[in-house]
Amino acid sequence: MPALAWQYHEPDHPGANFDALAEIYDRNMQRFRDVQGEIEEVLDFLDLQPDQSVLEIGTGTGEFALAAARCCTRVYAVDLSPGMLRYAEKKAQMRGVANVEFLPGGFLTYRHEGAPLHAIVSQIALHHLPDFWKQIALLRMAEMLAEGGKLCLRDVVYSFDPAKHGEFLDEFISKAAEKAGPQFARSICEHVRNEYSTMDWIMRGMIERAGFKIEKATHSQGFFALYLCTKTTNSASAEGNSND
Template sequence: MKTYPEWQYDEMKQVGVDYTDTKEVQDYDSRMQKLRNIKKETEDIINIVGLTAKQVVLEFGAGTGDLSIEIAKHCKMVYAVDISPVMLEVANKKAKSHDINNIKYYHAGFLTYEHQGEPVDVIVSQLALHHLPDFWKLVALKRINAMLKKGGKFFLRDTVYSFEVENYKEFFDNWLNGIKPVAGEELASDTKIAIRDEFSTCDWIMEGLMNRAGFTIDTLSYHDGFLAVYVCTKK
């Protein structure tokens, strides 16, 4: 097993919810089934990046595998990467139950995944990059860029703050109060932990990181002050 310098950020450590715990992963999977429309997400990504049946996709933060399974139906191969071995186990079982055989699973993250094959056509990441501090986000984005073919596409959906910082107290209170009636106390509690302990950055910082990492931002959109979607092309 490859070792890394002691000074490298430990992306394997669990911050907030422990997704190495089987029950937590099962609870997460159950919540996502209720809150997300995976088929719609997949259709949107396929259309936005122009995915074809001959292309290869890499997903960082694959979680319990729903998006990878749907994408695998529309492309040649999917490499699914996640730091939680329990989530990967659940994802692998799901894929087999759907008779999906063109997904390869890897226990790794943005900083530790070592891609062995040809550069890929598309890289996707949803709600994972904010787990890294900004310096390590840039390292991760440069690594992502290096794994893509020339002209390859990078789709990122993540927690990125686009509200006025002067209003942060009011914004966070309103955000948390809005979550409770829609998604329940548990998700509101998870969000509180994410605000406090994770590394969501600002819109202008993320745009600068993308540029420095070697991407052209084709489209970007900000939603509700905390969610961003970027579609980028490798320069």
């Protein structure tokens, strides 16, 4: 039997084949998201100092990593997809950014060598893991951070009323189709059908059990959330658990 035969195999995640999509993904994000606004929101909270280092997990096309590199000494930009990493690295070269290290790895496999980190950021990526493995990923992030270190987690997280999910999703998806076209609407259907986005109360519980204090949480359209957190302790995961 292979070692860790029970371990979730991250590359098997449902959803887009990011390897083949880097350029299209990058273009779509610039069209459909306020990418610069999101970056500023996260950087404001992190308040990075020139001697600090940041890890981004699920960096994708690297837009946040490249912006953060202007404010700190080193950014570790990790992703499972070699195609995304190649594309992001090319952007770094074109922009003359030399202090970002692009590294293959996932939430469950990346091992950070060296001093504890000041901050970890992950955006629109944690939903690729089922809930149990999200909890493990959050515990691993807490371990990699220095005491008082910061975590910024943005993702597709549901804060609508699940008892009214049909009405909510029909309306949300038809508005998305009007605003961004049928292909984008189809990608939202696919996300809801197959991917592991979870509810806000579950996400909060997992973040707190991993040893973080949520300083601020922002929800948008019942469908997206940003959690700005500070590491408090490594042992909160034990709280509230009991065994016979």
